[in-house]
Amino acid sequence: MSIxxxxxxxxxxxxxxxxxxxxxxxxxxxxxxxxxTAMVEAGVDVIEVEIPYSDPVMDGPxxxxxxxxxxxxxxxxxxxxxxxxxxxxxxxxxxxxxYWNPIEQYGVDAFARDLAAAGGTGLITxxxxxxxxxxxxxxxxxxxxxxxxxxxxxxxxARLAMTLGHCRGFVYATALMGVTGAREQTSSAAPALVSxxxxxxxxxxxxxxxxxxxxxxxxxxxxFADGVIVGSALIRCMVDAPDEASGLSAxxxxxxxxxxxVRAVER
Amino acid sequence: MTDLLLPxxxxxxxxxxxxxxxxxxxxxxxxxxxxxxxxxxxPAFVAExxxxxxxxxxxxxxxxxxxxxxxxxxxxxxLKREDLLHTGAHKVRNVLGQALLTKRMGKRRVIAETxxxxxxxxAATAAAYLDLDCxxxxxxxxxxxxxxxxxxxxxxxxQVIPVATGSRTLKDALNEALRDWVASxxxxxxxxxxxxxxxxxxxxxxDFVGGIGREARxxxxxxxxxxxxxxxxxxxGGSNAIGIFHAFVPDEGVRLYGFEAGGxxxxxxxxxxxxxxxxxxxxxxxxxxVLQDADGQTLESHSISAGLDYPAVGPEHAWLxxxxxxxxxxxxxxxxxxxxxxxxxxxxxxxxxxxAHALAGALRIIPKLAEELGREPVIVVNLSGRGDKDAHTAxxxxxILA
Numbered sequence: 001m002s003i004x005x006x007x008x009x010x011x012x013x014x015x016x017x018x019x020x021x022x023x024x025x026x027x028x029x030x031x032x033x034x035x036x037t038a039m040v041e042a043g044v045d046v047i048e049v050e051i052p053y054s055d056p057v058m059d060g061p062x063x064x065x066x067x068x069x070x071x072x073x074x075x076x077x078x079x080x081x082x083x084x085x086x087x088x089x090x091x092x093x094x095x096x097x098x099y100w101n102p103i104e105q106y107g108v109d110a111f112a113r114d115l116a117a118a119g120g121t122g123l124i125t126x127x128x129x130x131x132x133x134x135x136x137x138x139x140x141x142x143x144x145x146x147x148x149x150x151x152x153x154x155x156x157x158a159r160l161a162m163t164l165g166h167c168r169g170f171v172y173a174t175a176l177m178g179v180t181g182a183r184e185q186t187s188s189a190a191p192a193l194v195s196x197x198x199x200x201x202x203x204x205x206x207x208x209x210x211x212x213x214x215x216x217x218x219x220x221x222x223x224f225a226d227g228v229i230v231g232s233a234l235i236r237c238m239v240d241a242p243d244e245a246s247g248l249s250a251x252x253x254x255x256x257x258x259x260x261x262v263r264a265v266e267r
Numbered sequence: 268m269t270d271l272l273l274p275x276x277x278x279x280x281x282x283x284x285x286x287x288x289x290x291x292x293x294x295x296x297x298x299x300x301x302x303x304x305x306x307x308x309x310p311a312f313v314a315e316x317x318x319x320x321x322x323x324x325x326x327x328x329x330x331x332x333x334x335x336x337x338x339x340x341x342x343x344x345x346l347k348r349e350d351l352l353h354t355g356a357h358k359v360r361n362v363l364g365q366a367l368l369t370k371r372m373g374k375r376r377v378i379a380e381t382x383x384x385x386x387x388x389x390a391a392t393a394a395a396y397l398d399l400d401c402x403x404x405x406x407x408x409x410x411x412x413x414x415x416x417x418x419x420x421x422x423x424x425x426q427v428i429p430v431a432t433g434s435r436t437l438k439d440a441l442n443e444a445l446r447d448w449v450a451s452x453x454x455x456x457x458x459x460x461x462x463x464x465x466x467x468x469x470x471x472x473x474d475f476v477g478g479i480g481r482e483a484r485x486x487x488x489x490x491x492x493x494x495x496x497x498x499x500x501x502x503x504g505g506s507n508a509i510g511i512f513h514a515f516v517p518d519e520g521v522r523l524y525g526f527e528a529g530g531x532x533x534x535x536x537x538x539x540x541x542x543x544x545x546x547x548x549x550x551x552x553x554x555x556x557v558l559q560d561a562d563g564q565t566l567e568s569h570s571i572s573a574g575l576d577y578p579a580v581g582p583e584h585a586w587l588x589x590x591x592x593x594x595x596x597x598x599x600x601x602x603x604x605x606x607x608x609x610x611x612x613x614x615x616x617x618x619x620x621x622x623a624h625a626l627a628g629a630l631r632i633i634p635k636l637a638e639e640l641g642r643e644p645v646i647v648v649n650l651s652g653r654g655d656k657d658a659h660t661a662x663x664x665x666x667i668l669a
Contacts, residue, residue, distance in 0.1 A: 054565040055438060055550065057445045058289050064432055077562045100287055101549040105563030127287050127549075131277065152291035154452065159293060174291055 003121040003146050003169040006046050006093045007205040007226055016222035016262045019207060020044035020255060021097065021231035022238075023052045024083045025075025026066040031244055033086045035251055039234065040092040042252040043259025047087050048124065048229065051080050051098040058099075058126040062232040066239055077106050081118045088119030095148065095169070097124040103136070112139035122146025122169050130166040137166065148172050148207075151197065153189040161200050170205040170227055171197060191224045214254075218261030228262055273586065278466020278553075280586035286465040287549045292445075295452035300467040302372045307474070312371065316475075319363050323396065324353045326360070326478060330486035330647070335613040342633045342643055345495065346650040347483045347511060350618065356652030357476055357507045358389040362458060364475030366393035369456040376400040376451070377458040380444040382409055382437035383573030384416025385656065386460030391425035393458075401425040404443045406436035413573070416656070434567055437577055441551055461504025462581040465552030469509075469581050476510030483647055484514045491645060496636060497522040500649040501624040502595065503539065503575035505584045507651035512593060522594065522636075525584060526628030528570035529597030539568035540597040541580040542588050550578070555585040571600040571660065572620040574652070598624040598631075604664055606630055607654070619652035620660065626650075 010017040020039045026032050036047045052067035052075060059067070080096070088094045096115060103111050103123075115123070122145040128136065130149055140147050146169025151160055153174075164171055175190035190208050197206050207227030212218055214233070221228045237254055241247030278284045286296065306312040320326040329348045337344045349357040369377055377399050381387030387403040394401035403420055407429040410417050420427050433439040448457045462472040480498075487495055498515050500508035502525040515521045527540035538544050541556045548557035550565060558566040558578040568578040587593035603620060606627035610616050618626065629648045636644040654661065662668030 053563075054433070055442055057442050057551075058449070060446075061432065068433065071564060101557070101559070101563035103563075104547075104549060105559065105561065126289055127552075129286065129288070129290055129293060132285050132287060150290045152289070152294075154291055154294040156294065159290070163290065174289075 003046060003093045003095055004205070007170065010045065011226070014267050015265070016225055016267065017045045017205070017207070017227040018043065018218065018259055018262045019046040019048050019095070019227050019229040020234050020258070021048035021050055021229065022235060023050045023063065023066045023070050024080040025052055025070035025073055026235070027069055027238065027244065028073055029075060029079050029083060032070070033083055034248060035238060036083070036087045037090055038248050038252050039255045040087070040090045042255035044092070044255050046093050046095060046227070048231070049080065049084055049087065049094055049096050051077060051096065051102050053099040053102060056099060060232060062236050062239055066235050077102050081114050084115065084120045085118040093121050094119065095121050095124060095146070097126065100125060100128045108135040109139045109142065112143040112145055116143040116145055120145070122148060124148040124172055126150055130163055133166065140168070146170070150174050151193065153193050157196070160196060164197065164200050164204060167204055170207050172229070173197060173206050173208045173225070175208050175210050190221065194224050215257040215261030215264070218258045219264040222262040223265045223267070228258070230258055273583070274466065274470055278470065280583050281589060283555050283585040284466060284469055284553050284582035286552060287554065288465045288552045289449060291449050292452065292465070295448070296465055296467065298372065299456070299471070303368060303467055303471050306368055306371055312367070316364055316367055319367065320360060320478065324359045324363060325351060327482040327486070328352055330483055330490060332490070333614050336610060339609070339613060340630055340633055341637065343645045344629065345487070345490070345645070345647045347479060347647060349479060349507065349649065349651045350616070350622070350653035354389050354392050355655065356385060356389070356619065357479055357510060358386055358460065359392070360476045360478060360510070361460070361472050361506060362389040362393035365456065365458045365471070366397045366399060369399060369458070370397055372456065374454055374456045376402070376455045378402045378404065378444050378447050378455055379458045379460060380404050380437065380440040381460065382406070382440070382576060383656070384409065384413040384420065385574055385652070387425070387427070388416055388419045388423070390458050390460070391420040391423035394425060395423045402447070403427050404430050404440040404447070406434070406440045407431045408435040409437065409440070409573070438565065461506040462509045462583060463504045463551060463553060463555070463579065469553065469583055472506055473509045473513055473583060476506050477513050479507065479510035479649065480512060480514030483511055487647060494518055494521050495647045496640060496644040497524055497629070497632065497646045498649070499524040499526065499625045499629040499646060501575060501621045501651065502527050502580060502584060503577050503621065505581035507649055509581060509583055511647070511649040512587070516592060523587065523592060524628055524632060525593055525595040526598045526624045527595055528572055528575035528624060529599035530569040530571070532599050533597050537569040538597065539570040539576050539578065541578060542584065542595040543597045545579070553582045555582045556580050556588070571603065571664070572624065574619065574621040575624065596628060598627045602627045602631070604661070607661060608665070616650070617654035618650055619654050620657045622649070622651045
């Protein structure tokens with residue numbers, strides 16, 4: 001399945017897609033499946049499963065902490081594929097976010113094959129730029145997977161066009177110059193970046209991430225982007241909770257608020 | 268020699284190097300690359316850098332014939348005395364070059380990562396000298412272990428930020444510095460401490476420290492009337508080693524030896540020998556040899572030498588290893604400390620524990636080299652730094668300090 005299905009459905013409803021991120025294996029393998037399932041039930045359209053990595057340079061402290069907990073619990077790349085399979089079974093499209101080294105070690109083609117078999121739609125690659133992505137371009141073509149590269153406010157026009165040319169499914173626009181983490185204000189650079197992307201391609205959906213933490217911000221970002229990507233704020237529900245049940249409860253509440261947020265504005 | 272022309276235009280040394288980084292940093296790396304190429308071609312920049320190295324840092328460093336050590340070792344050993352440079356190590360060459368480049372790019376702020384604090388102190392020094400703001404990221408655990416270096420950096424006017432994530436050591440400090448840079452690239456230069464990371468850092472750092480090898484080669488010709496049989500250096504990230512190797516790469520008769528930190532021994536798993544004990548992977552912006560598990564998660568490295576305690580290595584070393592031009596071997600803590608003591612007692616020189624790894628490796632290869640050559644070998648050892656900073660560690664190792 002391509003993630004395009006989710007974007008087409010939301011477009012028909014006149015709203016943005018809500019993408020919610022959770023590290024695989026946090027707090028445990030089963031716990032992360034429960035968390036992602038709760039997000040789907042509460043209205044998150046697309047689940048972004050992050051493969052935990054020891055050195056996540058694009059992520060802020062919340063995601064790093066959750067990833068460290070997952071790794072300390074012994075989660076393996078193969079577990080991530082099981083989690084993806086379980087979440088995909090709920091019917092929600094699942095996209096995988098991963099730093100590049102775990103994929104190289106698994107084997108790029110082998111991972112693409114197993115990801116497709118698990119029902120994953122494709123990869124978001126925060127530290128892989130198309131310039132270095134030869135093997136992934138080939139493997140994603142061979143196994144029919146989406147490719148989401150990042151673009152940034154600092155990307156030149158030439159790089160923007162090159163990167164968008166290699167994306168499939170959607171493009172990830174990093175709204176701020178900075179790492180992940182909920183912020184008081186979303187960035188004013190985001191609408192400008194989305195406009196620059198649309199000037200290059202009108203067809204490719206644009207997801208905007210980094211900084212969204214509540215329904216109002218989801219509505220604001222959803223007014224100009226095709227997808228609203230929320231990570232740290234959702235993960236914090238689980239990190240801050242005294243126990244798993246209250247974490248899931250907080251996660252459902254915030255997911256529902258964000259889902260209402262993307263539905264609060266006409267597009 | 269094609270090797271001298273590497274990396275290619277996109278920063279690759281064979282399959283190694285490149286750029287594995289967030290798109291947000293590409294513009295800054297391109298800017299740095301362009302600025303560096305323009306600076307390198309500008310005689311005024313080159314002259315200013317060389318003037319700083321000469322008048323401020325004390326270069327060229329001596330190539331010193333270690334006669335008592337040589338007599339004991341059964342080889343003619345020459346020490347490249349980088350320990351005599353300002354700040355006590357070769358690293359001053361790199362920080363002066365990058366700080367000067369920062370000024371040229373019109374940036375006002377530098378950030379740096381540091382393990383034991385040596386690169387942090389060097390960066391703070393260059394920032395003070397060239398009037399730049401300086402922020403140093405240092406693992407919280409390291410700030411506790413190296414309180415004296417934290418004090419030095421603060422005396423020099425730098426801000427030291429302890430990093431409490433992950434293993435609270437060098438690699439986490441590096442992650443945090445990268446995060447700062449993603450958010451501050453417009454006004455900030457990331458003053459990377461070794462010949463690693465994304466393109467153009469491995470090339471740029473190599474070139475700034477490349478004077479070590481150019482000087483040593485000229486000094487060898489003058490002193491020996493020819494080139495040495497071997498050049499030896501320690502390898503953590505690998506800046507001092509690439510600095511002394513590079514000028515000798517076309518000299519096929521000169522064997523290049525890189526000695527990695529074996530830690531407790533490669534077989535124990537408590538090691539920092541990335542080439543010997545690691546495998547190909549991607550870490551901190553480049554493809555290289557990495558200490559990692561089967562899933563590509565970075566493993567913690569171990570070495571008595573803080574400066575070599577890093578789970579990867581610069582990509583040019585990975586290439587020199589795969590191409591066979593240089594030989595990389597591990598040196599365990601105990602072997603390094605024996606060489607440390609030998610140099611203290613025979614020459615009255617207290618080396619950095621990093622540099623003691625180079626000396627230990629050199630001592631180890633002497634019999635084999637002598638047999639191969641049918642005579643006493645001539646070996647240049649890069650004495651990359653002085654050991655004042657290691658007095659505590661060495662004192663405890665030898666039971667002199669409690």
